[in-house]
Amino acid sequence: xxxxxxxxxxxxxxxxxxxxxxxxxxxxxxxxxxxxxxxxxxxxxxxxxxxxxxxxxxxxxxxxxxxxxxxxxxxxxxxxxxxxxxxxxxxxxxxxxxxxxxxxxxxxxxxxxxxxxxxxxxxxxxxxxxxxxxxxxxxxxxxxxxxxxxxxxxxxxxxxxxxxxxxxxxxxxxxxxxxxxxxxxxxxxxxxxxxxxxxxxxxxxxxxxxxxxxxxxxxxxxxxxxxxxxxxxxxxxxxxxxxxxxxxxxxxxxxxxxxxxxxxxxxxxxxxxxxxxxxxxxxxxxxxxxxxxxxxxxxxxxxxxxxxxxxxxxxxxxxxxxx
Numbered sequence: 001x002x003x004x005x006x007x008x009x010x011x012x013x014x015x016x017x018x019x020x021x022x023x024x025x026x027x028x029x030x031x032x033x034x035x036x037x038x039x040x041x042x043x044x045x046x047x048x049x050x051x052x053x054x055x056x057x058x059x060x061x062x063x064x065x066x067x068x069x070x071x072x073x074x075x076x077x078x079x080x081x082x083x084x085x086x087x088x089x090x091x092x093x094x095x096x097x098x099x100x101x102x103x104x105x106x107x108x109x110x111x112x113x114x115x116x117x118x119x120x121x122x123x124x125x126x127x128x129x130x131x132x133x134x135x136x137x138x139x140x141x142x143x144x145x146x147x148x149x150x151x152x153x154x155x156x157x158x159x160x161x162x163x164x165x166x167x168x169x170x171x172x173x174x175x176x177x178x179x180x181x182x183x184x185x186x187x188x189x190x191x192x193x194x195x196x197x198x199x200x201x202x203x204x205x206x207x208x209x210x211x212x213x214x215x216x217x218x219x220x221x222x223x224x225x226x227x228x229x230x231x232x233x234x235x236x237x238x239x240x241x242x243x244x245x246x247x248x249x250x251x252x253x254x255x256x257x258x259x260x261x262x263x264x265x266x267x268x269x270x271x272x273x274x275x276x277x278x279x280x281x282x283x284x285x286x287x288x289x290x291x292x293x294x295x296x297x298x299x300x301x302x303x304x305x306x307x308x309x310x311x312x313x314x315x316x317x318x319x320x321x322x323x
Contacts, residue, residue, distance in 0.1 A: 009141065020032060040141030051127075052122075080289070100116055100119070101157070104164075174187075187238060189314070203259075213264075253282050256275070
């Protein structure tokens with residue numbers, strides 16, 4: 001049987017399950033099944049395939065093996081800068097036990113399952129094969145053509161996705177989400193935006209490196225400042241619910257390595273030393289976690305005095321109107 005939420009993304013017709021595919025009688029299209037995962041975009045995306053496969057569990061393997069460490073880990077999560085988005089999510093009032101969609105789910109996020117039943121959706125089959133460890137259903141496809149019925153989900157989560165979409169595609173993406181949300185349903189974004197703090201200004205002094213490290217390598221083709229993004233989202237019909245600053249120029253230690261390649265060290269003696277320090281910390285778990293906790297303690301103070309233009313990542317919550 002086909003899950004009742006799945007429809008043909010092309011014509012929105014009802015799908016019929018066959019042994020090796022899902023078939024749409026109205027338009028005649030067939031969507032293959034691989035490892036029991038429906039493939040609605042079977043031509044794999046070479047950029048994203050296998051790129052984001054890490055499954056984010058509630059507890060790391062060491063804590064799962066030694067439950068006595070759980071209390072310590074919970075305390076660490078209350079402070080660690082990496083956990084900021086999830087702490088904000090926990091404070092948001094969402095329908096208990098509802099049905100949620102994790103768009104661009106990568107390898108899956110176990111904490112999302114505390115909200116209710118979560119379906120994982122991603123363009124990468126490799127990511128979805130990992131996400132099945134935490135999500136009961138996973139579906140492969142393009143975020144611009146969602147194969148889900150109208151008014152189905154209580155909430156849609158999109159973590160670090162919207163900054164990957166050019167503005168023209170954001171419009172299609174947002175319209176698709178509002179279509180599949182129930183009246184009163186929530187859109188939750190961990191949204192990357194453009195920023196104007198001193199690290200971004202330094203990076204932009206070297207346009208070729210900036211394009212390589214901040215745009216092309218992470219796939220951030222749609223970074224824009226928050227007011228422009230917020231205006232676009234509300235123009236589609238969403239009602240704003242919550243907006244929280246997540247990150248300005250303070251990030252987890254590993255993120256400095258991801259955002260700034262060693263090539264920046266050739267341009268600045270300070271960045272050469274800074275990059276070496278971050279690389280050393282990131283390679284040593286105890287020191288990395290300690291640094292991330294200290295950064296997490298300082299971050300709220302820094303964010304409190306930072307202007308909106310200095311913030312490069314936001315927690316954004318919107319709601320589909322009841323009528």
